[in-house]
Amino acid sequence: MSTPLISVKDLTIRFQTDEGLITAVEDVAFDIAPGEVLGLVGESGSGKSVTAKALMQLNAGNTRYDPASHIMLNAPGHAPLDVLSLKHERDMILIRGGAISMIFQEPMASFAPAITVGDQMVEQLLLHSDMNRKRAREIAIEMLDRVGISEPAKRFAQYAFEFSGGMRQRAMIAMALSTKPKLLIADEPTTALDVTIQAQVIDLMKDLVAEFGMGILFITHDLGVIAQTADRVAVMYLGRIVETGAVRPVISRPAHPYTQGLLKALPRLDDLDAPLVPVPGDIPSPLERPPGCVFHTRCDRAIQGVCDQQVPGRTTVEDGHTARCFDLTKTSEVA
Amino acid sequence: MMTPLVSLDKLSVHYPLGRRLLGKAPVLKAIDEVSLDIPKGSFFGLVGESGSGKTTLGRAILRAAPISGGHAKYRDGEVDYDLAELPKDKLRDFRKRAQLIFQDPYAALSPRMTVRDIIAEPLEVMGLTKSREETDARVREIAAKCRLNLEHLRRFPHAFSGGQRQRISIARALVTGPKFVVADESVAALDVSIQADILNLLKSLQSDLDLTFLFISHDLSVVAHVCDYVAVMYLGTLVEIAPTRELFARPKHPYTKALLSAIPSLDPDDTNQAQRLEGEVPSPANPPAGCRFHTRCPVAQAACSQSVPSLETGEDEVHRVACHFWKEHL
Numbered sequence: 127m128s129t130p131l132i133s134v135k136d137l138t139i140r141f142q143t144d145e146g147l148i149t150a151v152e153d154v155a156f157d158i159a160p161g162e163v164l165g166l167v168g169e170s171g172s173g174k175s176v177t178a179k180a181l182m183q184l185n186a187g188n189t190r191y192d193p194a195s196h197i198m199l200n201a202p203g204h205a206p207l208d209v210l211s212l213k214h215e216r217d218m219i220l221i222r223g224g225a226i227s228m229i230f231q232e233p234m235a236s237f238a239p240a241i242t243v244g245d246q247m248v249e250q251l252l253l254h255s256d257m258n259r260k261r262a263r264e265i266a267i268e269m270l271d272r273v274g275i276s277e278p279a280k281r282f283a284q285y286a287f288e289f290s291g292g293m294r295q296r297a298m299i300a301m302a303l304s305t306k307p308k309l310l311i312a313d314e315p316t317t318a319l320d321v322t323i324q325a326q327v328i329d330l331m332k333d334l335v336a337e338f339g340m341g342i343l344f345i346t347h348d349l350g351v352i353a354q355t356a357d358r359v360a361v362m363y364l365g366r367i368v369e370t371g372a373v374r375p376v377i378s379r380p381a382h383p384y385t386q387g388l389l390k391a392l393p394r395l396d397d398l399d400a401p402l403v404p405v406p407g408d409i410p411s412p413l414e415r416p417p418g419c420v421f422h423t424r425c426d427r428a429i430q431g432v433c434d435q436q437v438p439g440r441t442t443v444e445d446g447h448t449a450r451c452f453d454l455t456k457t458s459e460v461a
Numbered sequence: 462m463m464t465p466l467v468s469l470d471k472l473s474v475h476y477p478l479g480r481r482l483l484g485k486a487p488v489l490k491a492i493d494e495v496s497l498d499i500p501k502g503s504f505f506g507l508v509g510e511s512g513s514g515k516t517t518l519g520r521a522i523l524r525a526a527p528i529s530g531g532h533a534k535y536r537d538g539e540v541d542y543d544l545a546e547l548p549k550d551k552l553r554d555f556r557k558r559a560q561l562i563f564q565d566p567y568a569a570l571s572p573r574m575t576v577r578d579i580i581a582e583p584l585e586v587m588g589l590t591k592s593r594e595e596t597d598a599r600v601r602e603i604a605a606k607c608r609l610n611l612e613h614l615r616r617f618p619h620a621f622s623g624g625q626r627q628r629i630s631i632a633r634a635l636v637t638g639p640k641f642v643v644a645d646e647s648v649a650a651l652d653v654s655i656q657a658d659i660l661n662l663l664k665s666l667q668s669d670l671d672l673t674f675l676f677i678s679h680d681l682s683v684v685a686h687v688c689d690y691v692a693v694m695y696l697g698t699l700v701e702i703a704p705t706r707e708l709f710a711r712p713k714h715p716y717t718k719a720l721l722s723a724i725p726s727l728d729p730d731d732t733n734q735a736q737r738l739e740g741e742v743p744s745p746a747n748p749p750a751g752c753r754f755h756t757r758c759p760v761a762q763a764a765c766s767q768s769v770p771s772l773e774t775g776e777d778e779v780h781r782v783a784c785h786f787w788k789e790h791l
Contacts, residue, residue: 169653169654291511291741292741320510320511320742321724322510322723322737322738324723326737326738328725329737347653350725350726351725353727353728354732387654388653388654391657392653392682393682393683393685393686394682395682395709398685398705398706398709402660402686404654404655404656404657408655
């Protein structure tokens with residue numbers, strides 16, 4: 127196997143708050159190879175955005191990374207870099223917008239409203255390379271054209287409010303890719319878009335992966351979007367990856383009770399008679415993080431004295447497909 | 462079809478865009494001549510993309526958006542109202558018969574009121590109860606029906622999760638004993654596991670309390686699972702309407718077909734790109750002439766940009782579609 131582009135090991139993230147230390151992410155590990163799309167799925171509060179932000183050290187000042195945590199970035203042509211060892215803002219330019227770019231859910235909030243879209247694209251190109259303004263402008267217009275924005279030269283001089291929602295997200299993607307990052311983090315990039323526009327953006331992202339060969343960390347709560355974009359998927363619950371593997375086996379033969387629950391709660395168009403089964407109970411407050419397996423409070427297969435006391439290790443279900451659960455006997459076949 | 466609870470006849474909502482000294486002021490046609498019947502006791506789905514006018518239609522029926530043309534009848538067996546011309550005293554009565562559940566359970570609840578006060582407010586504002594005891598009894602009754610823990614009535618909304626808050630919003634909407642409820646994207650902000658719980662709750666309340674729902678959503682998978690009928694809107698007009706199974710099994714309008722094929726499938730091998738739509742929804746301030754969908758329609762012909770297609774009924778007499786050429790694309 128080739129060297130992974132990014133390798134996350136034992137990532138544990140806590141936040142210092144007035145109510146005490148809150149664990150947001152615990153023992154998370156994953157690799158992303160060049161040209162690979164890893165989908166990170168989970169509900170609100172599962173820690174998927176916090177994990178993604180850690181890759182660029184974008185979490186707030188009250189963040190405490192556990193000393194055992196490692197995020198190794200192996201950008202081709204550069205020495206391996208431990209992202210969490212960067213301590214100064216001035217060093218961050220290596221990762222933020224350099225080796226790693228990020229696109230966000232709400233593109234209107236991500237563009238400065240009073241600066242033209244073109245100027246914002248040029249600004250980062252100048253920061254991350256030694257090209258002159260004229261060349262940066264050419265590249266920016268070329269990228270706008272590449273993501274399917276018509277009349278790119280005219281759009282270059284416009285403000286974000288003059289763009290429609292789908293076009294803003296395209297511009298966001300153009301901007302993120304213009305510096306040729308090795309890893310793209312996409313945090314719910316299609317959630318705010320209508321389905322017809324979402325389909326266009328998904329097609330575009332697939333084309334761009336094929337063309338630029340970068341790795342993508344694709345965060346979403348929508349399993350359908352994951353199935354259509356990702357090669358591998360990691361399912362998060364309360365800060366832990368509970369199941370991971372290639373997309374097909376995880377979605378068709380989920381092993382972890384939480385993944386199974388998510389799929390049973392999902393309204394499916396291929397079976398309109400299937401009842402919608404909610405995952406029982408509510409997600410616990412981060413202040414009352416359950417000991418043992420984090421899911422045991424809502425799990426109908428929880429074994430008393432085991433699941434509420436010990437943390438389940440990673441068990442291989444089939445080749446490349448692992449889950450953290452003490453009772454993996456019941457792998458339900460979901461068609 | 463059962464008797465309609467709500468019956469719309471060429472209902473329009475037009476907003477003026479600025480003023481002109483001479484000539485007609487331009488208008489934004491948020492809803493343009495929509496006719497449909499919402500059968501009594503049904504779970505009626507209304508789908509469409511942003512800007513399609515689905516929210517405005519829901520609000521117009523609730524008299525929360527101004528009706529500028531056409532008629533909207535409401536008949537629940539006790540009263541018979543023409544919503545476009547409803548005098549004030551009858552509007553007050555209508556308010557307790559028709560209610561709205563909002564999208565965002567975080568924004569819809571006042572952080573300064575207890576859950577009990579939030580649910581009781583409609584009763585107090587409308588003067589529907591005579592004593593505090595009666596109000597409390599009514600609040601507890603509806604809270605129990607919405608599966609809220611009665612111990613929680615004294616707490617403030619910040620203590621609750623998204624799913625619990627949405628149950629509070631539902632209890633508030635149902636406390637006046639409405640017959641008709643508009644649920645506008647009521648599960649859109651929720652995680653799937655909670656979404657399933659709220660959808661199941663709405664369905665059980667519907668049969669318990671004999672409610673009729675207008676369920677507005679952009680999520681076709683959700684609509685397919687809970688609704689009896691589905692109406693599809695595009696740029697302020699109705700393009701197709703049918704019983705749910707019929708619509709999903711045999712969509713007739715090119716827009717409906719494209720919408721259905723745009724839903725990301727859970728099967729990674731099913732990449733269904735046959736009917737990708739180009740471009741985006743045009744501005745409702747300046748909609749295309751003729752069929753409003755013709756600028757994005759993969760099968761548009763010359764006639765589509767000239768004349769507006771009317772809603773035609775198929776052979777089965779329940780499936781209606783507004784397209785000049787629907788018969789040719791079956």
